[in-house]
Amino acid sequence: MLIRDESFEVRTITQDDLGAVLDVYRQCEDFLTMGPExxxxxxxxxxxxxxxxxxxxxxxxxxxxDGTMIGVVAFAPSNFKGDHHRAFLSLLMIGAPxxxxxxxxxxxxxxxxxxxxxTQVKAILTAVQVNNLQxxxxxxxxxxRIVGGPELQPDxxxxxxxxxxxxxxxxxxxxxx
Numbered sequence: 439m440l441i442r443d444e445s446f447e448v449r450t451i452t453q454d455d456l457g458a459v460l461d462v463y464r465q466c467e468d469f470l471t472m473g474p475e476x477x478x479x480x481x482x483x484x485x486x487x488x489x490x491x492x493x494x495x496x497x498x499x500x501x502x503x504d505g506t507m508i509g510v511v512a513f514a515p516s517n518f519k520g521d522h523h524r525a526f527l528s529l530l531m532i533g534a535p536x537x538x539x540x541x542x543x544x545x546x547x548x549x550x551x552x553x554x555x556x557t558q559v560k561a562i563l564t565a566v567q568v569n570n571l572q573x574x575x576x577x578x579x580x581x582x583r584i585v586g587g588p589e590l591q592p593d594x595x596x597x598x599x600x601x602x603x604x605x606x607x608x609x610x611x612x613x614x615x
Contacts, residue, residue: 439496441552446541447501448511448548451487455499458507459483462499465533472569474593486512486529494518495528500545508536513549516559525553527564546580550602560604565597574598 441448451459463470463478475482490497490512500509509532518526527549532542553559566573568588577600578584586599 439498439552441498441548443544443548445503446544446548447503448498448545449501450496451499451510455507456480456483459499459510462507462510462531462533465535466531468534469531469570469573472567473595490514490528493526493528495526497529500532500541502536508533508541509545511545511549513553515553516556518563522558523560525556525559525562527562542576543580554604562602562604564600566600568596568598 439448439450460478460480460483463483467476467478470476470478470482475485487497493514494517495512495514497512498510499507500511502508510529511527511531512529514526514528516522516525518524527546530542530545532545550562553562562582563585564577564582565587566577568574580602582600582602584598585601588596588598590596
């Protein structure tokens with residue numbers, strides 16, 4: 439998977455990228471502290487990669503124009519939970535030094551545009567821990583709405599389910615879930 443614009447590149451990570459992924463996780467421990475694994479480790483990274491792959495997703499690095507990894511994103515481009523009409527954005531982490539610069543929104547738009555190339559996909563879903571109000575505001579600002587939850591997850595976090603729908607012309611729509 440390779441997605442790019444003039445400022446960023448999103449590409450599937452390789453074994454050689456694992457050290458850089460761990461560095462991003464270390465920059466995001468403020469996020470990790472809200473969940474079941476509060477400290478960045480290679481075990482946490484590998485577990486997230488495995489979960490992404492198990493769910494039919496891709497785990498990608500987000501790279502600045504100079505080639506520096508500044509974030510990670512994981513998503514299932516279609517067929518989420520057996521429904522070809524749904525995609526799932528499971529993880530977006532932007533390293534602390536690169537936040538509040540519009541990078542997260544840019545990456546979400548790049549991923550959404552890639553997902554929408556499959557015209558059968560009608561909705562993109564994500565989930566946010568109920569204790570992560572900053573992330574909830576981020577997703578809502580980007581057109582996602584709460585469609586379910588709060589729900590206790592197997593890892594003992596509690597999440598809201600969010601969704602962004604698309605009509606046949608690919609524009610955001612607020613049709614029912």
